């Protein structure tokens with residue numbers, strides 16, 4: 001979703017702002033703009049479309065050493081140049097960039113219009129610039145504090161005034177804002193990717209805080225002017241992790257990274273001697289872990305699918321009742337918080353609004369909520385009661401891949417920990433670990449056959465509709481496969497339990513609608529084969545993702561991709577990789593923008 005960058009320091013601001021915006025592209029956007037100040041004049045450039053369009057209108061040598069920039073993902077008002085940020089007040093004194101949604105902007109705007117102000121955009125954000133200008137009496141920080149107290153909704157704001165050279169004011173409520181500390185220069189960003197090329201020293205701005213930033217320092221206060229002590233943290237990501245490093249797309253790079261990222265998620269978390277998992281970040285004593293009677297998981301998108309898969313693991317293996325729910329539904333159904341229940345909020349970004357707000361509601365009701373997140377320092381891990389970082393490194397492609405397999409890894413570890421505290425024997429625990437440790441190599445072996453999926457994509461990317469079918473732990477994998485395909489190729493795809501096909505989806509079967517079946521060598525294999533035959537009998541095309549050596553499946557299916565033979569426990573890791581690759585190659589075949597699919601955003605910070 002929208003991205004923010006701000007700069008103040010000795011260097012010309014424009015190139016730094018544009019480079020920062022380029023790094024924020026992955027969040028998803030439809031227009032972009034910058035404002036740079038020089039000799040007490042604010043100059044704004046903004047364009048619909050990609051950063052390349054913006055570059056065309058920004059002069060190569062634009063003077064001015066402080067400024068702000070924004071990538072917009074439209075919520076209020078159509079996608080055009082005017083609605084793009086930064087927004088200025090009528091006198092061009094103040095410029096602001098804003099992430100989030102101002103829920104009471106209509107009433108604020110009407111009031112300002114009654115006073116004679118004339119608005120130029122259809123956005124909710126413009127009202128912020130007008131409000132600050134209205135309240136300004138020579139002190140931008142004060143005006144911002146007064147203005148934000150009139151706002152209802154969410155915001156991450158950075159603003160500047162032409163009469164206060166070199167000063168940026170940042171404020172946050174619900175939309176992330178991070179300060180980057182350089183050598184005599186400062187940065188503000190909506191996430192660390194915007195600033196990591198310049199500094200690794202960061203300070204996370206919290207809700208209700210306002211930060212006044214100049215090249216040589218910053219001061220953080222709350223809305224009542226009380227100063228707030230901030231901790232300077234060091235980003236552990238490396239710059240090259242947000243570069244493509246020879247791959248054509250970030251998604252391709254992230255799919256191929258998975259053997260390493262799964263390994264990273266496992267590192268330091270296996271206790272071989274005791275045949276169990278070690279998850280210190282859960283912040284729970286042995287007694288507390290022992291007393292868990294139920295697990296409830298909530299998330300959105302791909303993270304929801306990882307959570308759904310975890311519910312199979314926890315019930316089957318750890319014998320703990322577990323349910324998984326969409327965070328957006330959980331939040332509004334006044335959930336009951338039961339005793340001895342732990343909740344997991346799963347989120348790659350750690351910022352997804354639906355998941356974050358569901359977490360806060362559960363916490364208000366007294367629940368213990370643990371996070372399974374990737375982005376260190378993001379809001380969910382900071383506000384949760386403990387959790388597991390999956391350490392996948394930055395995931396830049398909008399379609400999530402490596403985060404999914406690492407989220408699974410975290411849940412496998414938690415399952416092992418829970419099972420060992422209950423009925424699982426030491427030997428069984430050690431066998432579980434052995435299987436888990438074999439995953440990275442088996443994933444590598446699966447990736448080595450990517451070329452076969454390229455061929456399949458050539459054949460099947462002409463399809464208008466696709467079915468993805470699996471059972472047991474591979475049912476969530478089927479859902480994930482369908483999500484991947486629709487997200488980046490725009491082919492309509494549905495995921496179903498293979499058993500469910502006769503309750504509806506079979507009506508869709510014809511020669512043009514391929515069905516992709518996940519057929520690992522597990523206890524449900526024969527039943528899935530029967531479902532495949534039902535489709536074949538109706539002249540449907542069948543693609544099977546099976547296990548090497550399964551000739552029966554190969555004989556029935558029109559096309560097969562075989563993953564290496566492995567224990568049933570870890571099949572989901574091997575089954576999902578071909579689906580990610582198939583989606584990727586189909587999108588390439590169709591000439592889609594793989595990393596930034598239309599209308600989607602990486603981190604959905606609005607409801």
Ligand code: G6P
Nearest residue numbers: 300301302303347348349352400
């Ligand atoms: C968006 C992204 C998806 C992601 C979902 C949840 O919809 O496009 O790729 O799975 O949000 O994101 P999270 O960061 O909470 O895992």
